[in-house]
Amino acid sequence: MFSRLLSGDLPRSRMLTLLLLGVLAALAFAPFLFPGAKALNVAAKICIFIVLVASFDLLLGYTGIVSFAHTMFFGIGAYGVAIAITRLGPTWAGVAAGTGCALLVSLLLSLLIGLFSLRVKALFYAMITLAVATAFMTLASQLSDFTGGEDGLSFKVPELLSAAFSLREAPFLGVSLNGKLLSYYLVFTATGLLFLLMLRIVNSPFGRVLQAIRENAFRAEALGYRIVVYRTLSNVLSALFATLAGVLLALWLRYNGPDTSLSFEIMIDILLMVVIGGMGTLYGGVLGASLFIVTQNYLQDLMKLASVAATPIPFLRDLVHPDRWLLWLGILFIVSIYRFPFGIVGKLRLKARPPA
Amino acid sequence: MDTALETRDLTIRFGGHVAVNAVSCTFAPGTLTSIVGPNGAGKTTYFNLISGQLKATSGRVLLRGEDISGAPAPQRSRRGIGRAFQLTNLFPNLSVLENIRLAVQSRARLGLNLWSIWSSHRELIRRAEEVLETVALTAKRDLPASALPHGDQRKLEVGILMALEPDVFMFDEPTAGMSVDEVPVILDLIRELKTRRDKTILLVEHKMDVVRELSDRIVVLHNGSLVADGEPAAVIASPVVQEAYLGVEASR
Numbered sequence: 001m002f003s004r005l006l007s008g009d010l011p012r013s014r015m016l017t018l019l020l021l022g023v024l025a026a027l028a029f030a031p032f033l034f035p036g037a038k039a040l041n042v043a044a045k046i047c048i049f050i051v052l053v054a055s056f057d058l059l060l061g062y063t064g065i066v067s068f069a070h071t072m073f074f075g076i077g078a079y080g081v082a083i084a085i086t087r088l089g090p091t092w093a094g095v096a097a098g099t100g101c102a103l104l105v106s107l108l109l110s111l112l113i114g115l116f117s118l119r120v121k122a123l124f125y126a127m128i129t130l131a132v133a134t135a136f137m138t139l140a141s142q143l144s145d146f147t148g149g150e151d152g153l154s155f156k157v158p159e160l161l162s163a164a165f166s167l168r169e170a171p172f173l174g175v176s177l178n179g180k181l182l183s184y185y186l187v188f189t190a191t192g193l194l195f196l197l198m199l200r201i202v203n204s205p206f207g208r209v210l211q212a213i214r215e216n217a218f219r220a221e222a223l224g225y226r227i228v229v230y231r232t233l234s235n236v237l238s239a240l241f242a243t244l245a246g247v248l249l250a251l252w253l254r255y256n257g258p259d260t261s262l263s264f265e266i267m268i269d270i271l272l273m274v275v276i277g278g279m280g281t282l283y284g285g286v287l288g289a290s291l292f293i294v295t296q297n298y299l300q301d302l303m304k305l306a307s308v309a310a311t312p313i314p315f316l317r318d319l320v321h322p323d324r325w326l327l328w329l330g331i332l333f334i335v336s337i338y339r340f341p342f343g344i345v346g347k348l349r350l351k352a353r354p355p356a
Numbered sequence: 357m358d359t360a361l362e363t364r365d366l367t368i369r370f371g372g373h374v375a376v377n378a379v380s381c382t383f384a385p386g387t388l389t390s391i392v393g394p395n396g397a398g399k400t401t402y403f404n405l406i407s408g409q410l411k412a413t414s415g416r417v418l419l420r421g422e423d424i425s426g427a428p429a430p431q432r433s434r435r436g437i438g439r440a441f442q443l444t445n446l447f448p449n450l451s452v453l454e455n456i457r458l459a460v461q462s463r464a465r466l467g468l469n470l471w472s473i474w475s476s477h478r479e480l481i482r483r484a485e486e487v488l489e490t491v492a493l494t495a496k497r498d499l500p501a502s503a504l505p506h507g508d509q510r511k512l513e514v515g516i517l518m519a520l521e522p523d524v525f526m527f528d529e530p531t532a533g534m535s536v537d538e539v540p541v542i543l544d545l546i547r548e549l550k551t552r553r554d555k556t557i558l559l560v561e562h563k564m565d566v567v568r569e570l571s572d573r574i575v576v577l578h579n580g581s582l583v584a585d586g587e588p589a590a591v592i593a594s595p596v597v598q599e600a601y602l603g604v605e606a607s608r
Contacts (some may be wrong), residue, residue, distance in 0.1 A: 004473070007473045008473050008474075008475045008476075200470075200471070200473070201470055203473050203474055203475075204469055204470045204471060204472055204473065204474060205461055205466040205467060205468075205469040205472065205474050205477065206467060206468055206469055206470045207470075207474070208454070208457075208458065208461065208474050209458070209461075209467045211447075211450065212447050212450065212458050215447035215448060215449055215450055216445065216446065216447050216448070218409075218445065219441075219445045219446065219447060220447075220458075221428075221429050221430050221433075222407065222409070222429055222430075222433055222439055222441075222445070223430075223433060223458060223459050223462045223516070223520065224430050224431075224433035224434040224462040224463075224520070225430055225462055225467050226428075226430045226431075227430070229468075230467070233468075
């Protein structure tokens with residue numbers, strides 16, 4: 001049963017299983033375990049990025065396609081909801097319309113990019129996606145009547161998800177049962193379902209062909225697989241999942257602008273999360289996103305403590321000053337990529353395998 | 357139906373160099389034809405033109421009388437032209453079993469199935485295991501293909517072709533670089549395939565004793581042109597082969 005839920009793709013390492021269960025438990029009970037708006041925000045962001053990173057892994061890790069347009073599809077999802085709600089009002093119909101339109105736009109765009117350019121060499125494909133994504137970003141910030149330009153769009157969400165909505169007066173286990181909590185569980189549940197769906201896709205006969213194409217496209221073709229069809233389909237699926245991640249982001253933040261969903265910085269972050277977690281494993285996305293976002297949000301706090309503790313030591317005090325947090329983040333990632341070239345998941349699975 | 361495969365004036369030019377020059381040849385179903393010739397004669401290029409890895413400059417390829425000259429490689433494969441490559445061409449980081457299973461899956465036309473779990477298709481795995489047994493690789497089923505020694509990689513290459521179960525089998529030097537005790541596994545497979553008489557086999561091979569024993573017919577290529585074609589004994593004895601292929605200067 002459990003194995004079927006995971007599409008037969010078990011973690012295959014006790015340590016990895018424990019880590020994944022840890023992340024799952026932490027996210028499932030986040031509102032009760034970690035009080036405060038910031039903690040819940042971090043938990044929701046981890047959920048959303050798990051979907052986003054896993055969908056990128058479908059493309060990069062499984063099919064071997066390097067694309068820089070992934071945040072574009074993320075942005076399409078977020079803008080879809082933001083624009084639809086701004087125009088149609090904060091109703092579920094608005095959310096549905098926004099999601100539907102966003103999925104359609106992503107479908108067409110990814111299909112076009114795929115059909116026109118997946119025949120070219122990997123490097124050119126990466127360049128084409130970069131160009132399209134840059135053009136899209138410029139477009140989004142220029143069409144300010146529609147997208148809110150650089151300021152973005154702030155909007156209300158359906159009442160059920162708004163902070164004013166209350167399920168009952170008295171708090172439950174010290175947490176008030178309001179719309180914000182419901183929003184979080186909407187994001188969490190959607191993440192779980194989308195992740196399991198992606199796990200199913202990569203473990204289908206189709207997913208197996210994607211890996212074959214990554215390994216040796218020439219041979220896959222000689223076996224009778226039309227690689228353009230598979231690559232394009234992988235591109236489309238990955239784009240659709242990224243779009244849904246964008247929808248969740250917009251619903252959670254009640255805001256969307258170019259910097260929150262389209263920026264190139266996010267693209268780099270996703271890339272790092274996939275690589276740190278372990279490419280072509282999908283589980284890597286869970287660990288990569290969790291580790292990265294927690295570090296990004298709490299490293300500064302940790303350094304503040306360290307800096308206070310190190311006040312008497314002049315050089316060390318400056319080195320661990322909270323303002324240097326980006327330096328340490330960078331060092332941390334260089335070391336982790338150096339130590340785990342196959343990502344955390346790759347390393348753990350290698351360790352778990354009995355010596356041949 | 358008397359021809360399984362036919363090439364008509366098949367030609368490919370790379371700039372000024374004519375690698376395969378107007379080769380016309382028909383292959384009868386259920387026969388094994390060896391294609392021989394010195395290095396650079398155009399044997400592998402001729403194979404690439406038939407299986408679709410290269411597009412001909414002119415001329416045609418016909419499968420069971422149907423023109424497939426315009427079809428890309430995957431389509432030719434699905435129509436029944438299977439190919440094993442001279443330079444081993446595997447999925448290096450996938451397991452030995454998976455290399456075979458992917459061929460079985462392609463034959464079962466299951467590639468675009470997104471909803472089922474691959475391991476629930478037991479019959480594909482069973483078939484892959486059967487093929488693995490015939491190429492004597494069962495013990496290594498879970499190793500990544502890249503971890504195999506050269507001889508085993510050659511066996512896997514042939515195994516992938518076997519798993520495709522095409523109508524036309526194309527072996528490009530299947531035993532190249534194999535150790536003496538490994539060669540019989542492959543030759544026995546080809547021999548058995550031949551005795552079933554329901555498949556058409558094309559073989560490029562350098563070992564003349566193997567060619568003599570297995571072939572129903574031998575075709576000789578030299579500088580891209582077909583220079584001899586016929587019964588093994590007659591072709592091997594012919595002066596053009598003695599000179600062009602075996603390089604017997606002494607016969608002059």
